[in-house]
Every structure is written in structure tokens, then in C-alpha cells.
Amino acid sequence: MVRALRTATSFRYPDNHPYAGQIYVFEDLTSSLAMGDLLGFDINDALKYYLNDPASVATPEADGALLDCENDPESLTNALVNGVLNPIVDSIAENPDALNRSSTFDSLQFLLKCAPNFLASQRYFHKEPDSELFKLSRSASLLPTHSLSKIFDLIISGLSSEADVVHNELETDEQDAYQHQKQLLESYAFLLQWSISVVEVKAAEKPSGAPPKGRGVGKGAKSKGTSKDGTWDSSTQLQTALDTMCKVLKLKLGKVFVTTSERDTFVGLFTRPVYLILESEQRIKNTTLRMHAFKVLCVAVKHHGHAFGAQTSVIQNLSYFEHLAEPMAEFLHILSEQYDYPQLTDEILRDLSNKDFNNNDTRGPKSVSTFIIKLSELAPRLVIKQMTLLVKQLDSEAYTLRCAVIEVCGNLIADLSKQEERNENSKSQINGFFDILEERFLDTNPYCRCRNIQVYMKLCDLEQKFPKRRQAAAELAARSLEDKSSNVRRNAIKLLGKLVSTHPFSVMHGGQLSYKEWDERLQAVENQLDALKPPADSPGLGEKNHRVETTVDSALLDDATTMESPSKDAAPMTEEQQLAALKKAQEDAASSELMTRLQLTRKYYTEAIRFIEVLHAGTPVVCQLLSSKNKSEVIEAMDFFVVVDAYKVEAARTGIRRMLRLIWTKGNSDEGKGVQTHLIDCYRGLFFSAPDSFSENDAANYVARNMISLTFGATPAELTSLEQLLCTMVKADHVSDLVVAKLWQVYGVQKQQISRNQRRGAIIVLGMLATADPDIVVKEMGTLLRIGLGPLGRADLALAKYTCLALRRMKPTKRQGKEESTAASKLPNDHAILIKLADMTEIVSDSKEWFGVAEQAIGAIYTLSKHPDTLCSDILRRKTRHVFQPRSVQPASEPMEGIEGQSGLLSPPPEEPERKQKASLALSQLLFIVGHIAIKQIVHLELCELDFKRRKAEKEKSKTANASPVKPAGVDQDELDLIGGTTEDDFTEAMTHIRERELLYGENSLLSRFGAMVTEICSNNIAYQDEDLQAAATLCMAKLMCVSSEYCEKNLPLLITILEKSQNAVTRSNVVIALGDMAVCFNHLIDENTDFLYRRLNDNDASVKRTCLMTLTFLILAGQVKVKGQLGEMAKCLEDSDKRIADLSRMFFTELATKDNAVYNHFIDMFSLLSAEKDLEENALRRIIKFLSSFIEKDKHAKQLADKLAARLARCENERQWNDVAYALSLLQHKNEEIQKTVSSGFQLVQAAA
Secondary structure, three states: OOOOOOEEEEEEOOOOOOOOOOEEEEEEOOHHHHOOOEOOOOHHHHHHHHHHOHHHOOOOOOOHHHHOOOOOHHHOOHHHHHHHHHHHHHHHHHOHHHHHEHHHHHHHHHHHHOOOOOOHHHOOOOOOOOOHHHHHOOOOOOOOHHHHHHHHHHHHHHHHHHHHHHHHHHHHOOHHHHHHHHHHHHHHHHHHHHHHHHHHHHHHHOOOOOOOOOOOOOOOOOOOOHHHHHHOOOHHHHHHHHHHHHHHHOOOHHHHOOOHHHHHHHHHHHHHHHHHHHOOHHHHHOHHHHHHHHHHHHHHHHHHOOHHHHHHHHHHHHHHOHHHHHHHHHHHHHHHHOOOOOHHHHHHHHHHHOOOOOOOOOHHHHHHHHHHHHHHHHOHHHHHHOHHHHHHHHHOOOHHHHHHHHHHHHHHHHHHHOOOOOOHHHHHHHHHHHHHHHHHHHOOOHHHHHHHHHHHHHHOOOOOOOHHHHHHHHHHHHHHOOOOOHHHHHHHHHHHHHHHHOOOOOOOOOOOOOHHHHHHHHHHHHHHHHHHOOOOOOHHHHHHHHHHHHHHHHHHOHHHHHHHOHHHHOOOOOHHHHHHHHHHHHHHHHHHHHHHHHHHHHHHHHHHHHHHHHHHHHHHHHHHHOOOOOHHHHHHHHHHHHHHHHOOOOOHHHHHHHHHHHHHOOOOOHHHHHHHHHHHHHHHHHHHOOOOOOOHHHHHHHHHHHHHHOOOOOOHHHHHHHHHHHHHHHHOOOOOHHHHHHHHHHHHOOOOOOOHHHHHHHHHHHHHHHOOOOHHHHOOHHHHHHOOOOHHHHHOHHHHHHHHHHHHOOOOOOOHHHHOOOOOOOEOOOOHHHHHHHHHOOOOOOOOHHHHHHHHHHHHHHHHEOOHHHHHHHHHHHHHHHHHOOOOOOOOHHHHHHHHHHHOOOOOHHHHHHOOOOHHHHHHHHHHHHHHHHHHHHHHHHHHHHHHHHHHHHHHHHHHHOOOOOOOOOOOHHHHHHHHOOOHHHHHHHHHHHHHHHHHHOOOOOOHHHHHHHHHHHHOOOOOOOHHHHHHHHHHHHHHHOOOHHHHHHHHHHHHHHHHHOOOHHHHHHHHHHHHHHHHHOHHHHHHHHHHHHHHHHOOOHHHHHHHHHHHHHHHHOOOOOOOOOHHHHHHHHHOOOHHHHHHHHHHHHHHOOOOOHHHHHHHHHHHHHHHOOOOOHHHHHHHHHHHHOOOOOHHHHHHHHHHHHHHHOOOOOHHHHHHHHHHHHHOOOOOHHHHHHHHHOOOOOOOOO
16 A cells, blocks of 8 residues: 655635635645545445444555554554554544545544444354454454543544534535535544444443553543553543534534435434443433433434434333333433423333233333333323323233332322312322222232332322222221231231321311220210201291292292282381391301201211221231231331320220230341330330420339339230330330339328229339349338238238239249359248248138239248248148137137237228138138148259259369368358268159158148048038039149159049039139149159040130140140140141130141151041041131141152042042042142042942942
């Protein structure tokens, strides 16, 4: 190739040119190439090659130095590139027409070919280029970053200058120059598209790709060196490029590009790179760049017929790029609002409404859904026009599209409700959208149902309340509380809470929602309305009706009447008559207005009551959800009860009490700890946090009263849970000392009368707090002696019982005392507390509360006394003398009177000893004391054994630690020597001997005197007919049987007989519990008689059945009894009418399933028992079998069970049995074709030949 020689030449434009008079200096080539250097550019050919493969674009006129690098890539250095590029930059900077030179244009194309034009995932070409340089440029950029930046700047500035030239020529209407300028614009636009593509590929691959090779330093101002290539940010240049595009598109291109195809091709050179920029997720996050890109597209659509192209591109972008969903909605909003072109939005929505998505396509529906939702937020007026079409997507199989339509309906309702002027059309639209939302509560997909509920939650915050629709929403939300999806249930709870917190009934009477108060208001309004209505037979009403009829008749005979009596009508009224008529008219108007107002008030009250009734109906279901396995659902249920309680909904108290049991949630996971923590937070907010306006003293009073109120009407289970909650709160330091002091004040007040429940509540709470901090009780022992064990306690036995329970908390339990190195010291028997406790057991009372007092007093004695057996022996002697002494003499009254005299009792208590007590009741009390002391003595012996082992271990430990051990404090050396010389086995045998032979059979044992007597009373119920005595004797005998195996074996038949024949449900329950205890103590005796226990599962009394189920649950799960095919009886409880029994049975099998395939091992036995049960309905049996089969998870087990069940099909005697077996087989995943064939053939009755 001949090298061209460069010379400087000046050029002056002709007089008729826009730049006439201006002189430009540019480089010229030798005359030999002057004619061949002009560019012959065809945009269609260029695009054909570029879009197919940029490397295939021919560049024959490129600089020779560049062409030499085609087969020698290493020679393409920075210096060479700069040497070629700098003259081009200078020439185009002087005159944009310089691009028309073939060498300039081809050199720029050659350089752009040196960089990848497509991402690695998009590179697919039919053939490889011949040039080694372009082969390498497919995968890595050989063009230095600063050179690319320089080319980009060059093209942008050249296009901008050319736009100015074209603008001036269009203004002067120089049509001769249009063809020349058209080619220049196409050339610049083509190169701009190419350069943007290269820039975007480089920006996308920069994080993962290696930095480009740099061999020198360019002189471009934007590049600071090849080592800094990675820091180049092209965003600013892209913004400039987009601005330049807008500048060009704002020209009157219709004059330059005559045909539509030419214009569309040219506009495509700008829109194509814009869409490429939008495909980058990082680019789209840049707000300024995004707005510039939208501006280019808006101008192209508005002024250059790009609407159809934009429609296609938007829909494609929604299908392939999830991140473009919201930006595309934003683009259409801008196009509609700022450029007044809503037609494109209409067309796109129309197209999307008719689009069907593939079942496997998840990205497309999701992206379209996001787009529609965002568009409805930005431009609801545009979406509402196409809603009739969009609603068709509610039938789409893609749930995301249904979710989108649901949310769009909510957004449109919100927009319509904010309009200042509402016409009938907008009201009908709102109603239509609400109808859709109400239907979607029954959508087949739980995600759609959740989204529907969430939309309603947003609508609750609107200023317009829509009362009728809120009522419907409340009813539907209450129904959704029983949805099978936990996510739907959780959102339904939130919606109900939101409806309560935003309810529209706060205009009158504040915002409380107490049903009782609203009902009273409604009744008052009804009474007022009834008073205003005159009775049907009143004279006034008859006259009024008559007047109406007369008026009608006179209207018909108007002429005749007027002619007959003209003077009568004209008679003037006197002033008095006028005043009376005016007064009557005013009264009638006032009465009518009042009635109208009262009718509106009645309607308002009725709507409020309907809403409150929904809350009351939904509360029991939310209570059930407190037991959900889904912890977030539990937390939402707690929050709901906190909200509705704030609005004084009466049903909330049930849920708040039920929440207490959540304190037992296992805290070994974050979820479990979260539930416990949330429960404490809820209770702190409800009961333990006073309003900020309260003083410290008032706040303590407020908290103390709330704590006491929690005990009112609480069940034993709730009190146990409350104790755990308060214990946790004390450990977390959430209960102040001032609150504790206030509780002691309530308990100890004597000068004024207070409620018994309040005093009892105070000591109950104090006893609970003492479980965490025993010092709370220790510091106030005097108060306990004076109140609970004094006159007030004798007058109120429940108070005495809880006082004894609080005293037991003085000694930490084993769990609480783990941190203490030494055991808490016990009290001598002559201590005032123990004397008072002993006296409490000897109170003469006919009240059933006495048994509770005696139980807790004996328990406290064994907890606190150093020698409880001695003290209890004295109690037993005195009580026995009191029972068996002659009625005329009352020696037991002497010690009682002495104690009472010291205590200073009021008048009622001293009369107690003087009244005669029923002999059978006194004997019942004695037997109760005997039985309870026996049980406590066993526990005492076990504690002695544990204490012995502890002290022995300490002695051995001290021996090994030190040759001369330090003597432990409070222990005599002789005692330690005795311990050291006794083995643990010897001590254990001694304890066993005492338990077996001494307590009930020893010569000096008091209890031995009662064993035979109790047996006599229990076996002779004709002589001893008193029901309470029989119950007490049975309980006493059962407790004595837990002491000695010999006594147990001897009396076990009698106890079982009582269990079978006793008419007293309490007695049967006690015997069931006793048999459970005996199963632990003497397993060999009870294991053979478990059938008697299982029979109680069919007891007529629900309490006995429940007690039996709980006992068996413990024994089986703890491994204390062997299961011998009786699990079917427990399975029947799954369908019990008592929900608590059914739930307990469900829990039992759930726990049993975790233990070594237990359900699988007993499945056949359970099925046999259940299918043979005649009283069990077929549907109930199927529900039980379905529940049990859910625990058969292993395929191997399912196959084995299927084989065993299939063998029964041939032996079935009737169709019901066959159906039961077939149903069980259908639940097992056995995959056995022979079994399936047998089942499909149906039941066949085969008769044996005679």
C-alpha cells in the first residue's frame, strides 16, 4: 500500500454555505488518493455485518500500522494506538466532516473491533475470523481503557458538533446538503452504538476479567495510567452520550430522513444501545443515568414513531430481565406524564393481559407482576382503563400474576378513595375492586390469599373507612384463621388486629370495643325510639291517617269543594291559633329530626356490635393458634391479644391467660427463646409497666394490683405457668423491691377490711416470686406468722394454704440451690414457724379447704424441719386422740385453746372447738394426714440417702485433695467417721428395710396402727357408708401401698376392685394416679395389671378418662410399663368428644413416634382393636388410621405393614372390614402391584361349600 504524504491545506466555505467566511485548516492527502478517500457508507450494509459479527465488518482503509497488527497482536501497543488515534482526534475536533474520510472511519472501526462486543454468555458466531488479532479480541479486550475512553469522547463530541451543523442547515433549509449530513449522522450514530456496546461489555466483565495489558501511557486527560485502568467509570461519558442522543433526536429529522424506514433505522442506532445500557443491573441503579436513558426513549417514542419498537422491547425486557420490571413502569409513567403519550402504556397492558405464560416459566410472570404493581402505584389512572382486560389474569395458572392483580386492585381503591370529587362511576369501580378482593380470600394458592390479606391491611390505613367492606373483611379474616396455611393464618391475625386498631367506631364514646357497653347503648337508643313512636291504636295516629285520606279526597274534588264553601277556606286564623300551629309544627319537626338522628345512632351501634361479635367469634380460634408449631404465628397471636385488650374487648382476657403456658416453650432454639422473650414483653406491657405519668409510688401500686389480679379465677395450670413467668422476670430483675413491699402491705394489712381474694392473691404472688428469691419470704416470716398462720388464716383456710406454700419456698429447691455449696440450714422443731404449722393441721373445720391446708402444712414441715418425723408423730398422736376421744371430753381443745389465746383470735375462731364435728369427717381428716405423712416420709428417707451420698462424696474428695482434710462446717467428726465406715449399698439397704418393714410393720411405728384400719374401712363400705370417708380411706390406702411392696401386694386386689366399682369419680381418678405411682415404685406388681388402667379410658366421666390418659402417657413415654397391644384404646381417644382428651392423645402419639419405631411396631395391633370396635364410626376410624399412618415414614416399614394388611383382605368377614383394610393400604406407600390389583377388584364374599 502506498503511504500518503500529509500537507497542510486551508479551505474556505462558499458564500451560500452556513459557515461562509470561516476558514478551516485540515490535513490533505496526496492527489493520488484524493478521490478514493471519500467514505461511501451504507448504514444497512454496516448494520448487517455488525449485528452478525462485528469482526466481519471490513476495514480496508484503516491505518496501515493497524493493518500490520492483524496477524501480530503483540505489535498493537499503546504507542501505536495513540499514534493512529491522536491525528484522528485532532482532525474531527477541527471539523466533524473529517469522519467522511475512509481511513478515519475504518481506523475507528478497526480499533473498536479490538474489544469484545458481547458478553461471554452471549458470544456465538458462525465462523472464526482469519485475523489472529480479532480471534483474541473475542474473549479479551486488546484496546486499552484510556484509548476506548478517548474514542468514546471523540464520537460523542463529533456527533454533538454535527448536530449543531444539521440544526443550522435545517433552519436555513439547505436541502442540497441533507444527503451529506444524513450520511454523517448515520456514521456517527453507528460508531456511537458500537462504542457503547464495547463500553458496556467492558463494564460488565471488569469484576471477573483480568485487567487489560498496558504497554505505555496515553496522553488522554481521562486516563492516569494503565495501572489505573480498573478505576475508569464510564457513567459520566454515558450521560453525555445520552444527552447528545436527545440533542440529535430533537432535530427535525423528517427533513433529513425522508422515508420511514430510513428514520426508523437511524433512531434504532440510538435506542438499541439505550436498551443495552438498561440491561445492566448496576447501570439502572444510577438514577441520573436511568433518567437520561428514559429521556432518549421518550423522545424517540413521542417524535420519531418508536412506539411499536418500544412496546416490543419493553415486553421482551420484562420477560428476560427481572430487574427492569420497576424501571419500565417508571419509564411509562414519565412518558405519560411528561410527554403526554399514554398510548404506549395502553398497548403494553393490552398485550400483557392477553399473554399466556408457560407453566415452567417463573421469571416472566414474576417480572410482569412487579411491573403491573409498580405501574399501578405510579400511574393508577392509566391502569384503571385496562382493568377489564387485566382482570382476566385472575384465571392465570401463574399465582404471581394473580397476586399482582390483587395488589393492583388495592392500589386503585386507594387512589380512587383519595379523589376529592367522587361520582357514581368511581363508587361502582371501588365496589367492583372490593368484590374481587373478597373473592380472592378463597384463592387456591396460599400466597395469593396472603397477598390479599396484606392488601386489606394497607387499605385499613386509608382515611376513608368503608365500614361495610371492613365488616366483610373482618368476617373473612376470622374465617381465614382456620386456613390450612400457617402463613395465611398469621396474616389473618394481623389483619384482625389492624382492623381493631383502625376501627371507625371512635367518633362517639371513645374507641373502646367493650361488647357490654355498646349493647347497653344500643338498648338505650332502642328505648328512646320506642318512646317516640306513638302506639298503633292512639287517637293521634288515627287522626293523622284520616287527614291524609281527606286530603286525597279533596284533591279529587277540588273544584266542587272550592265552589261549595269558598268563605270557609278564607276564614283567617287568630294569633293564638297561629302560635299554636307554629309551635306544633316546630315540635313535629324536632321530633322527626330526633328520630332520624336516633335511627342513625342505632345503625352506628349495630355496626359496632356486629364488628365486636366477629372479634369474639375469632378469639377462640386465635387462642388455639397460640399452640401452633409456627413460632411467628404464635407471636402474632400474642400481639393480637395485646391489641384487642387495649380496646377492652372482653374475650381478650381468655387469650391473655392462655398465653401464660407459652412460658414453657422450649428455649433451646432462637425461635423458642423468641417466644418466651415476646411473652415477657407482652406481659410487661400489659401488667408490669405503669403509664409514664405515674409517680414511682403510684407505679408500684399499679403493678402490684395487676399482679394480684392475675391470680383471680386462675386454674392450677395457669398459676403454675404464672409462677414460672414471675420467676423468670425476677431473675431478669424486672420486679422492683418497691412492688414486693406493696404486695407485703396488701397481705399484712389488718386495720381495715380488704377483699379475701386480694389478700390471697398477694401471698400467692409473693410465694411465686420467692421461687427465684427465697429472701423475699425469709425477711417477712413475722408477717406470715401473724397473718396466714394467725387469726386471719384460721378464718380463711385458703389464705392459710397459700401461706404454708410460701413458707415452703424459704428453702431453695434442688434446681435453685445448685450454685450453693452448702445445703440450706433447717429449723429445730421448737421454732415458732413449725409450731404454727403443726397447729394448722389440728384446726377443727368442716370445710374442704382444710385438706389443702393440711397438705401444704405437712409439706412445709418436711421442707423446713430438721426432724420432721418427730414433729409429725406428735401431730398424728394429737389428731388421733381428738378423733377417737369420747365426744363429752375434748382434750384436743386444750392445746388448741392455748395457741389461740397466744394469737389473740377474734370472736368467731374460739367457737370452733366448741362445735361438734361430724365423726366421719374427723376420721377422714385423720386418714388424710396419715396418708400424706407416709408419702412425705418416703421422700424424706430418699433425701436422707442423697444427703448421705453427697457428704460421703465430699469426704472422699477432701481426702484425695489433701492428706489432712479440713473438717466441713457444721458436721461432727464422729459423724464423718461413721459415714466413712459405711458403704452406700449398706445405707441403701437400711433405707429399704425401714421403708418395707419399719414404717408399716414396725412395733414402734405409728403408721403401722393405721394400715389394717384403712383396709377395713375400704373393704367394708356397707358399715362405713360415708362417701367422703371412703374417698379419704382409699387415698390413704393407696399412699400406704406406695410405702411397702408387701402391703401393696396384699391390698392391690382391693384397690382394683374399688377402681372398677366405685361410683365416685374423684376416687377413681385418685386410684388411677396411685396405680401410676405404684408402677414406678413396684413395677413387677403393676405391670401385670395394666389392663385395669386401660379400661378407665372408657370411663363415663371425662375427668377420670383424662387423668388415666395423662397417667398412661407418662408411664409409656418414660418406659415404666410395657405396652401389650392396648395402644388401640389410646388411639380411640383421638376421636373423643372432649377436645382436651383428643389433643392429649394426639400429643402422646406425636411423642411416641420419636421413640424407636414405636408406632410402626404397634400399628397392626392398634388397627385390629380399632376395626373390631363396633361403636367406632367408619369416618372416625379413617381419621385415626390416617393420623397414625402419617408416622410411618420409612418405605421399608410401609411395605412390611402393607404385606401384613393385605393378608387380611381374604379373611374379612364383611364389607366394612374389607373397606377398613383397603383404606389403610391406600395410606401406605407400598408400590406393590399385586396388592393394588387385589384392592381394585373389590370386596368378594366367598362362601365355603357345604
